[in-house]
Amino acid sequence: MPEPLLSIEQLTVTFRTEHGPVQVVDIEQLTVGRNEVVGLVGESGCGKSSVALSILGLHPAHAARVGGRVVLEGRNLVGLSERELQKIRGSKVAMIFQDPATAFNPVFTVGEQLMRVIRTHKGGTQRQARARALELLELVGMPDPAGVSCRYPHQLSGGQRQRIMIAVALSCGPDLLIADEPTTALDVTIEAQILDLLKQLQRQFGMGVLLITHDLGVVARTCDRVAVMYAGRVVEEAPVADLFRRPAHPYSRGLLGSLPRRGQELRPIGGTVPDLRHLPPGCRFAPRCPLAVPTCTTHDPKLIDFGSGRSAACPVVHAEEVGVRD
Amino acid sequence: MRTFLLRRLLLAVVVLFGVSVFTFLAARVVPADAAAKWVGPKATAAQIARARIYLGLNDPLPVQYLRYLSGLVRGDWGESVVTHQPVLGDIKAYLPPSLELLVLSSLLAMAVGIPLGILSARYQDRIPDQLSRLVAITGVSVPSFWLALLLQLLFFQKLKLLPVGGRLDSVFRLAHSVPVMTGSYVLDGLLAGDWALVGSALKHLILPAVTLAAYPIGLVTRMVRSSMTEVLGEDHIRAARAMGIPNRTILGRYALKPAMGPTATVLALSMAYSLSGTFLIEAVFAWPGLGRYAAGALIAADYPAIMGVTVLVAIAYVVLNLIVDLVHAWLDPRISLR
Ligand SMILES: Nc1ncnc2c1ncn2[C@@H]1O[C@H](COP(=O)(O)OP(=O)(O)O)[C@@H](O)[C@H]1O
Ligand SMILES: [Mg+2]
Numbered sequence: 147m148p149e150p151l152l153s154i155e156q157l158t159v160t161f162r163t164e165h166g167p168v169q170v171v172d173i174e175q176l177t178v179g180r181n182e183v184v185g186l187v188g189e190s191g192c193g194k195s196s197v198a199l200s201i202l203g204l205h206p207a208h209a210a211r212v213g214g215r216v217v218l219e220g221r222n223l224v225g226l227s228e229r230e231l232q233k234i235r236g237s238k239v240a241m242i243f244q245d246p247a248t249a250f251n252p253v254f255t256v257g258e259q260l261m262r263v264i265r266t267h268k269g270g271t272q273r274q275a276r277a278r279a280l281e282l283l284e285l286v287g288m289p290d291p292a293g294v295s296c297r298y299p300h301q302l303s304g305g306q307r308q309r310i311m312i313a314v315a316l317s318c319g320p321d322l323l324i325a326d327e328p329t330t331a332l333d334v335t336i337e338a339q340i341l342d343l344l345k346q347l348q349r350q351f352g353m354g355v356l357l358i359t360h361d362l363g364v365v366a367r368t369c370d371r372v373a374v375m376y377a378g379r380v381v382e383e384a385p386v387a388d389l390f391r392r393p394a395h396p397y398s399r400g401l402l403g404s405l406p407r408r409g410q411e412l413r414p415i416g417g418t419v420p421d422l423r424h425l426p427p428g429c430r431f432a433p434r435c436p437l438a439v440p441t442c443t444t445h446d447p448k449l450i451d452f453g454s455g456r457s458a459a460c461p462v463v464h465a466e467e468v469g470v471r472d
Numbered sequence: 473m474r475t476f477l478l479r480r481l482l483l484a485v486v487v488l489f490g491v492s493v494f495t496f497l498a499a500r501v502v503p504a505d506a507a508a509k510w511v512g513p514k515a516t517a518a519q520i521a522r523a524r525i526y527l528g529l530n531d532p533l534p535v536q537y538l539r540y541l542s543g544l545v546r547g548d549w550g551e552s553v554v555t556h557q558p559v560l561g562d563i564k565a566y567l568p569p570s571l572e573l574l575v576l577s578s579l580l581a582m583a584v585g586i587p588l589g590i591l592s593a594r595y596q597d598r599i600p601d602q603l604s605r606l607v608a609i610t611g612v613s614v615p616s617f618w619l620a621l622l623l624q625l626l627f628f629q630k631l632k633l634l635p636v637g638g639r640l641d642s643v644f645r646l647a648h649s650v651p652v653m654t655g656s657y658v659l660d661g662l663l664a665g666d667w668a669l670v671g672s673a674l675k676h677l678i679l680p681a682v683t684l685a686a687y688p689i690g691l692v693t694r695m696v697r698s699s700m701t702e703v704l705g706e707d708h709i710r711a712a713r714a715m716g717i718p719n720r721t722i723l724g725r726y727a728l729k730p731a732m733g734p735t736a737t738v739l740a741l742s743m744a745y746s747l748s749g750t751f752l753i754e755a756v757f758a759w760p761g762l763g764r765y766a767a768g769a770l771i772a773a774d775y776p777a778i779m780g781v782t783v784l785v786a787i788a789y790v791v792l793n794l795i796v797d798l799v800h801a802w803l804d805p806r807i808s809l810r
Contacts (some may be wrong), residue, residue: 199710202714204710204713204714228719232716232718232719233716234716235713235714235715235716236714236715236716236717237716240714240715241711241714241715243707243710243711243714245707248706248707248708249707249708249711250708250711251708251709251712251726251730252708252730252804252805252806253729253730253803253804253805253806254725254726254729259712262717262721263715263716263717266715266716266717266718266721267716298805298806300805300806301805314715315715
């Protein structure tokens, strides 16, 4: 197996809070290959954004402690100096945020902001940066790039802003793109356009993409592989088609069951997401799990590899059940 | 933009109209007799009565007010009851030195306060922040006359670097023909290309300007710190960091620009106040500014002069407010001037 572009190993993120430290992320392993789109899916508050921010060291040092390794092309990013990280951010690894309305600085034109990123990483003259900026705006499908570049963020629509954010992210040809709920703030038709654009540009540039979402529909539309997160942990990993056909982990099954589909009743998961400050012992999903057995509340499940790219952190499910032959 | 200016002009007229009513009434309800003031302490009752007629004090109040208002508009701001000089002429003489001081001290306040505020926001709750907080709190709380004396002691007495007061050296003034155009020696010197004059005037400006700047330095420092701290917590700052924008750009551009609006507001308010509220500083530095004029008028109960200064300060507030609004719109494109 070739070395992945990004490999997250034993990653923990712990916030300092008034009530003491709270560990919100505890991930054994998560990889993104070159030219691969990996979905990270889970309910709101399960720690997806915390994972994204820890990849680029964007958690404020006084608020969070990050442990483990984030290996990009063989180099561990955890613990790098701010100066080293600055060189990687925006050039090797780029990021797109959930709300394009607040991700741009409101008092500079989008063109200025785009050009500043280009010049920060590529140097060059103002004129070269401008030419490149116009190219990028055209690439992401903005009509009238010259006119758009002179606009302020509030003068553009949500979809336009997200397109431009993608232009900013791609401006320095990153190897890895982290997209944290890139379409959550947009309406459905715009969402489809933005996802298609992302997918098309990903193919064109051969980037690895970590696509964070709480929406399985987005995963189905865009991703090659998917990791399901629950309460700070990855509980299942699978090729997208396999997950939808035969979800392994009871949580994934619950999520898929709660997807409204024709001819099928809506079956939400009973119970609520556990409070990260007071996690239950053993499997974090056990209190809500219809398949739980007594050992589930005493033993912490590890990811079990079923082969064929499938794994799940549940001792109750077996390889045969997920359709992988041993 | 044009409708904005028009609207603001209208607003200014309304505000100034209100101020004129207020100053007029205030001068009428105070107990001192303007006619008695006018003729002096040794006057007879007949002289006072004649003065009442001359000053129009026997007319009905509305008539008196209209006379006052039309005078204001025509540039006749009354005569000082003490010196019998036209008030507007006096103000014209005292205003340039005041403005000179005000502008220089405001520049100082920005030059010192903005970097200190940035430093504070950058190193929140750490040593640079504590030090800048100390400077700021000292700046706003130190009594200005005490600071003035301290500076004189140090820079005049001990180091013999700067003059103790006045606007020009007396020797220089005797030996030099001083061109009079704007009334600000610095500007006049620059306009006439008279570098010796500019130099001497600046030297005399430094200590009073530093003293006057102490308060706004503290104000600006704290304001820059608090607005920047707020901006630094916004999403777009994290996004900028995620794009690899270096820290100094984030501090000096991405967070500073949105933070400058509130700073401009407090600075302008403090400037408007300083225009006439600097009596102590002017007294210590023998500076012939509006503060001294206003204080003298108050002590002598010279109502026309007091009213004149009040109207002038009101105009200053209106003008500074307009400038602040323009600055806000220039800093933040989301604010539209309507
Ligand atoms: N700065 C912070 N301080 C303390 N807790 C935080 C902070 N940011 C996020 N959290 C907590 O961490 C958990 C995970 O949050 P997040 O990573 O944003 O989840 P997601 O992106 O999946 O919605 C949540 O319970 C949230 O309340
Ligand atoms: Mg999130």
